[in-house]
Amino acid sequence: MKILVTGAAGFIGSHVAQKLLARGDEVVALDNFAPNYSRARKEANLAEYADHARCEFVEADVRNADHIRDLFLYYKFDRVAHLAAMGNVRYSIEHAPEYAAVNIIGTVNLLEAARLSGTRYFVYASTSSVYGSTDVIPFIETASAVRPLAPYPATKIACEVMAYSYHVAFDLKCTGLRFFNVYGPRGRPDMMPFVFTDKISANQPIRVFAEGRPERDWTYIDDIVSGVIAALDAGCDYEIFNLGRGQPIVLSRFIEIIEGLVGRKAIIEHAPLPPTEPMITYANVDKAARLLDYRPQTSIEEGLAKFYAWYQRVNE
Numbered sequence: 001m002k003i004l005v006t007g008a009a010g011f012i013g014s015h016v017a018q019k020l021l022a023r024g025d026e027v028v029a030l031d032n033f034a035p036n037y038s039r040a041r042k043e044a045n046l047a048e049y050a051d052h053a054r055c056e057f058v059e060a061d062v063r064n065a066d067h068i069r070d071l072f073l074y075y076k077f078d079r080v081a082h083l084a085a086m087g088n089v090r091y092s093i094e095h096a097p098e099y100a101a102v103n104i105i106g107t108v109n110l111l112e113a114a115r116l117s118g119t120r121y122f123v124y125a126s127t128s129s130v131y132g133s134t135d136v137i138p139f140i141e142t143a144s145a146v147r148p149l150a151p152y153p154a155t156k157i158a159c160e161v162m163a164y165s166y167h168v169a170f171d172l173k174c175t176g177l178r179f180f181n182v183y184g185p186r187g188r189p190d191m192m193p194f195v196f197t198d199k200i201s202a203n204q205p206i207r208v209f210a211e212g213r214p215e216r217d218w219t220y221i222d223d224i225v226s227g228v229i230a231a232l233d234a235g236c237d238y239e240i241f242n243l244g245r246g247q248p249i250v251l252s253r254f255i256e257i258i259e260g261l262v263g264r265k266a267i268i269e270h271a272p273l274p275p276t277e278p279m280i281t282y283a284n285v286d287k288a289a290r291l292l293d294y295r296p297q298t299s300i301e302e303g304l305a306k307f308y309a310w311y312q313r314v315n316e
């Protein structure tokens with residue numbers, strides 16, 4: 001199959017593209033090297049797979065509707081894995097217009113190009129943050145998700161409803177994947193595993209919310225990739241799935257594991273939980289298990305050890 005992977009120089013996109021190539025698909029990898037972190041890091045992600053004979057890399061911005069339409073008309077993709085986005089909750093508070101342009105307009109440009117070019121299957125990344133601070137725990141896809149705590153999840157809710165409208169109007173087969181706290185090798189430098197590892201290694205203080213009581217459903221990258229690929233293969237009519245681990249970890253335990261790996265105690269600076277953060281993320285993954293045979297395998301201890309091995313390699 002010929003598959004477009006957007007955000008393919010990023011954390012999750014680079015792993016998805018690499019896995020698709022390894023199993024025999026043709027991949028067009030698209031990214032614009034957005035400045036959310038260094039271009040060098042994204043080029044290092046691409047260097048892991050983009051010279052593959054069945055891979056083509058295209059530097060393009062999903063906000064550019066004409067360019068995106070031309071790419072779809074030229075390549076005639078069988079399927080799309082749309083993972084490009086601005087993805088940091090706290091940064092989104094001060095940058096809502098940029099998030100709306102990349103995440104909402106960018107996604108609509110891709111949906112529109114898909115329908116104009118006859119691409120029938122569209123899988124896209126959403127987020128556990130669409131649930132806000134729901135009291136339906138674990139989070140389940142049938143619960144309401146219309147009270148986001150920041151612009152970032154608001155844009156992802158907009159993508160979900162836009163995708164639904166394209167499904168109804170044009171029979172585009174759309175699957176939204178609500179990722180829960182993804183981590184692992186090539187992890188984003190603005191996310192907690194990277195930030196805490198960096199700071200503990202350098203003996204600098206880390207900021208810990210709500211006395212270390214918040215819980216997060218950390219999900220290892222290989223498990224997420226298996227879910228994305230299962231969704232591409234399943235070709236559902238219109239579905240939304242939680243992709244999490246289904247086992248939330250309390251923040252204080254998460255810090256303990258990193259301390260163990262680094263071999264040093266963290267210096268802790270306590271802070272209240274910001275209003276943009278829920279106390280818990282916790283995925284009910286029954287639907288993904290049933291329809292995608294999604295079975296996350298990696299424990300937090302095993303996953304963070306793999307993350308740390310990568311971290312040490314790139315920081316040598």
Ligand SMILES: NC(=O)c1ccc[n+]([C@@H]2O[C@H](COP(=O)([O-])OP(=O)(O)OC[C@H]3O[C@@H](n4cnc5c(N)ncnc54)[C@H](O)[C@@H]3O)[C@@H](O)[C@H]2O)c1
Nearest residue numbers: 007009010011012032033034061062084085087125179182
């Ligand atoms: N990492 C997580 O825990 C997590 C959780 C929930 C949802 N997600 C979603 O998963 C997807 C991938 O996230 P990630 O963690 O790999 O982030 P990432 O920042 O590593 O990757 C996103 C990629 O998209 C590219 N991009 C940004 N704007 C673009 C544009 N205008 N045109 C083309 N490319 C553009 C960036 O350059 C980057 O390489 C995103 O949609 C994100 O919202 C991630």
